Amino acid sequence: MTTYNIAVLAGDGIGPEVMAEANKVLDAIASRFSLTFNRNEYAVGGFAIDTQGEALPPATLAGCEAADAILFGSIGGPKWDTLPLEKRPERAALLTLRSHFDLFSNLRPAKIYPGLEALSPLRADIAASGVDVLVVRELTSGIYFGQPKGREGEGDDEFAYDTMRYTRAEIERIARSAFEAASRRNNKVTSVDKANVLVTSRLWREVTEEVAKDYPQVTLEHIYIDNATMQVMKNPAQFDVMLCSNLFGDIISDECAMMTGSMGLLASASMNSAGFGLYEPAGGSAPDIAGQGIANPIAQILSAAMMLRFSFDEAEAADAIERAVVATLEAKILTAELRMPGATGQAATTQNVGDAVVNHILSEQN
Numbered sequence: 001m002t003t004y005n006i007a008v009l010a011g012d013g014i015g016p017e018v019m020a021e022a023n024k025v026l027d028a029i030a031s032r033f034s035l036t037f038n039r040n041e042y043a044v045g046g047f048a049i050d051t052q053g054e055a056l057p058p059a060t061l062a063g064c065e066a067a068d069a070i071l072f073g074s075i076g077g078p079k080w081d082t083l084p085l086e087k088r089p090e091r092a093a094l095l096t097l098r099s100h101f102d103l104f105s106n107l108r109p110a111k112i113y114p115g116l117e118a119l120s121p122l123r124a125d126i127a128a129s130g131v132d133v134l135v136v137r138e139l140t141s142g143i144y145f146g147q148p149k150g151r152e153g154e155g156d157d158e159f160a161y162d163t164m165r166y167t168r169a170e171i172e173r174i175a176r177s178a179f180e181a182a183s184r185r186n187n188k189v190t191s192v193d194k195a196n197v198l199v200t201s202r203l204w205r206e207v208t209e210e211v212a213k214d215y216p217q218v219t220l221e222h223i224y225i226d227n228a229t230m231q232v233m234k235n236p237a238q239f240d241v242m243l244c245s246n247l248f249g250d251i252i253s254d255e256c257a258m259m260t261g262s263m264g265l266l267a268s269a270s271m272n273s274a275g276f277g278l279y280e281p282a283g284g285s286a287p288d289i290a291g292q293g294i295a296n297p298i299a300q301i302l303s304a305a306m307m308l309r310f311s312f313d314e315a316e317a318a319d320a321i322e323r324a325v326v327a328t329l330e331a332k333i334l335t336a337e338l339r340m341p342g343a344t345g346q347a348a349t350t351q352n353v354g355d356a357v358v359n360h361i362l363s364e365q366n
């Protein structure tokens, strides 16, 4: 029996609630596909600050290093918002993990499934136009990590600065991720930049053009970020792979999530060149709904499926999870945020959705 070691970092807010459902789904997959998932749970984020004094305790980092993959929930929340930036959960835990493991390649797939167009806030004809976008986001450089960063001076003279910086090598490797992905999809890369203003974007365009020469079957287009945000609403079916720098990918992926119906549907994989990955919903700890058992667990469940596919090469198991998620949505087992205003009957709870996915996975076996 194949055994996989997973470091489970549930985190804050809805993190533990949706992670419980992903764990149930992994149990069902283990039983159906005769796999063993060795799961070790570690404290991270605000919970780790409260219990161990820091957002990424050494035991958590060591546990991640020893694992085959990291399954991550979400971190942060109002309680820790006033901490200095470098101590906040977002930077001290999540950005540190991304950087420590060199998880430069972030994949965020957003698809409107045929029959599920009504979940989308887009106009019906746009939602039905065949929307299937993969955001490929550079995750370990750009304005998030560029130095110097700082805040100086006083009074009217006070100022603050971040540095947007990209090396040729950093752009090249994320561009290759995008072209590789497009080669397995619909052979189109749209590179998102602000080359009319930013020097980093000029280099980004140049390098992307060079990488494109190695993929003659893939079409490359360039688009400015401001236009890209509007085109996603106007005509999302024109996109296959959207190649983005760190900040632009952060922004456009939330928009792509919402296009499919909810932030709670968007999974993500963050990988390094050795294939090691951290898998997490693209959304956050959702403090506005945490603790009520109403968060949508699908992004967390689909993140587990991405882990099976990319880190463990268990494509059949990943496919089974994705089919079960689509079946659950088709059966209208929907958490509150996915429902039409005025819908009758009860919304599904976080647990209801997890149970439905599990039942579908196990029913296919029988």
Ligand code: NAD
Pocket: 014, 018, 073, 074, 075, 076, 077, 078, 090, 094, 262, 263, 264, 265, 280, 281, 282, 283, 284, 285, 286, 287, 288, 289, 294, 295, 296, 297, 299, 337
């Ligand atoms: P958010 O993604 O947590 O929430 C935005 C909106 O989406 C909210 O209305 C929320 O209720 C909704 N939403 C998100 N996930 C949902 C789900 N699974 N089911 C139903 N609705 C869902 O973004 P925010 O409010 O800007 O950030 C809250 C905190 O999370 C902040 O501290 C932020 O820094 C942090 N954050 C963490 C991560 C992460 O851990 N990977 C990602 C993004 C934000």
Ligand code: IPM
Pocket: 090, 091, 094, 095, 250, 282, 283, 284
């Ligand atoms: C995401 C999140 C993070 C990011 C935050 C929490 C640091 O918004 O994964 O999209 O900006 O990358």
Ligand code: MN
Pocket: 250, 251, 254, 282
């Ligand atoms: Mn984000």
